[in-house]
Amino acid sequence: MDNLVRSEFGTDDVELNLRQINADSVDDSSKSSADGQDALEQQTWDSTLPGKQGSRIYRWLRFTAFSHYRKLFTLVFIANLIGAVIFLVRYSRTDFGAHIALAQNICAANIFAAALVRNEHVVNLLFLLCACVPRSAPLWLRDHLARVFHYGGLHSGSGVSGVIWFAIYWALVVKETVRHGRPNTPGNIAILVISSICLAVLIIIPLSAYPKLRIRYHNYFECLHRFLGWTAVILFWVLLFVSIASTSKALGRPYGVCLYKSAAFWFLVLITLLIVYPWTRLRKRQVFPEVLSSHAIRLRFDYAPVALCQGIRVSTSPLLEWHSFATIPDPRSDKGFSLIVSKAGDWTSLQIKQQPVRLWVRGAPIHGVLRIATIFNRIVVVATGSGIGPCLSLLSPYEIPCRILWCTRDPILTYGQAIVDEVYRADPDAVVINASKGRRPDMVLETYKLVRQIRAEAVFVIANPSATRKVVYGMRSRGICAYGPIWDS
Structure with missing residues (x-):
């Protein structure tokens, strides 16, 4: 710990040699001239940064425009876009009922994928699989696998694609019901109304997730994303039941058989389970606060072990907001861990001030970058x-x-x-x-x-x-x- 970070910071901002604060000072005059020359050369290359690679446009394209997050998003989005084009081209050549049901099924499949990739166990599995690569593997391969934390691109890509497929479904419903003069039965009217409301809700969800809006109004975004997501799933369930009833009547088949054979039904079952599951693990855990200063507090838990580099979500209002923190395993206990909360906003400031003894914890610990x-x-x-x-x-x-x-x-x-x-x-x-x-x-x-x-x-x-x-x-x-x-x- 001899190296001090002085340069432009001044003596008050040097590295904290806290473990050697009482150590004897080094007598610089006793150093040899060769050592001094080596130190001078070390300082020379240490104090300069090499130039950046490529032009500014090249760097923007490679490191910003085409980040792994956006690559994953684009991959999912383009795959769905190609499918949508093929779907629309073939629309006039196929049976109406089968085609409109297919659009509904693909929409449900995309929403399921968006929910699945956010499940903590799926995320942990992705990290564990990528972490299995040996250190002897080529660096380029490890570099690509190390960016597994960009999995959010799959979530966003599937979510936006699901909205597009639902819009296609809604457009087909409008066209076949209104323009083609199909009977305005209560069932058809209900399908139009419910699908219109559901489409509006689905459009608002990705719009509210626009990065600048999400960062500026994060608490509002979190509530919108959660409650509108639940609303969309409930409306989708109602829409499915009504549309299956209409299909069952038109085909003369039992309602249960039509429902059982609907892919959208099974996707909605899985989506609902993915939404409900983390809330079944909602618990109010005991906390042992340790005040570090007026700007930070350490919260200790003793209810479960945590794996390497995992984090948990804690809250004082489970339905309104959640805050993620990385955990620090406690070497003194198999089930002990802690997290550090520093003052960074209203919620963190309140925790430092109140020193909570119980906090809500939801779901399983999740791996981080x-x-x-x-x-x-x-x-x-x-x-x-x-x-x-x-x-x-x-x-x-x-x-x-x-x-x-x-x-x-x-x-x-x-x-x-x-x-x-x-x-x-x-x-x-x-x-x-x-x-x-x-x-x-x-x-x-x-x-x-x-x-x-x-x-x-x-x-x-x-x-x-x-x-x-x-x-x-x-x-x-x-x-x-x-x-x-x-x-x-």
Whole structure:
């Protein structure tokens, strides 16, 4: 821990050599001239960043426009778009009843896929499968697998595709019922009304998930996404029952047989189970708060074990809002873990002030982006503020060559000596930067220094959105594998 981060920060913002604070100072005059020359050369290449690869347009296309999240979204969307074109071309050549039922079935299949990819067990399985690749595998393969956390692109792509297929279904219903002069029976009128309301609800859901709106009005987005999603599923159930009744009467078949043979029925059963299942695991758990400072609190739980780099969702109002936090396994207990809450808004400030003794927990713990770090031989972990929590979850129980770069305000005053000690236990040479003076370091440069020092294969960033995007882009644009949460929908 001899390396100090001085440069442009001043002496108040140097690395916290907390474990050597009482150590004897090094007599620089006793160093040999050769050592001094080596140190000078080390400082020279450490203090400069190489140029970014390619032109600005190339970098925007590769790292922004065609991110893995958008690639997955586009893959699902284009597949559905091709299917929709084929569907519409063949529409006039096939039986009306079979065609309109097919549109309904494909819509239900897409909504099922969107719900399935958000299930915590499915997400954990995806991470575990990708984490099985050996460290001896080619770096390009591990790089692609490491971006498994972009699975939200599958969710969004399937959800938007489901809305498009429902719009096609609705258009066919309108065309065949109104324009072709079919009888305006109560059943047909009910199908028109219900499908129109359901389509409006389905359109609002992806519109409310537009990134800028989602970030600015996150609590409203969360409520809209949850309650409108439930409303859409209920309306879909009602629509299915009414449409099956109409089909049963037209074909002269028993209602139960038509319902049983409907693919949409079975997809809706699975969708409903996926929605209900996490709520069957809703529990109010005991919490043991440990106040770290006026800006942070550590909440300890003892009800269940957690795996490597898993997080949980906690709430004080289960129907209104949920907050995800990475867990830190407690080495003293098989079923103990903790999480760090730092002041970042009204809810977190309230928890620090009230020191809760019970919180709602829903569903199973879910793996996060750091879970995939184990497929790399050497890594650099970058954190700001309470982002150090997930990093400790990775490094405390798992031995992996790494360096930690942690930038936060007054680490000891904010998070306590125990957290700082845990950081140094995980990495004795950790770089901890005190940003209490408001002067932020060049995180890209500091990260690059550590990458060069240990020849790291990858960088993992757990920070606020702007810092995460900056460091990840700064590394990837220079040919270094880097990963960080993407805050997708």
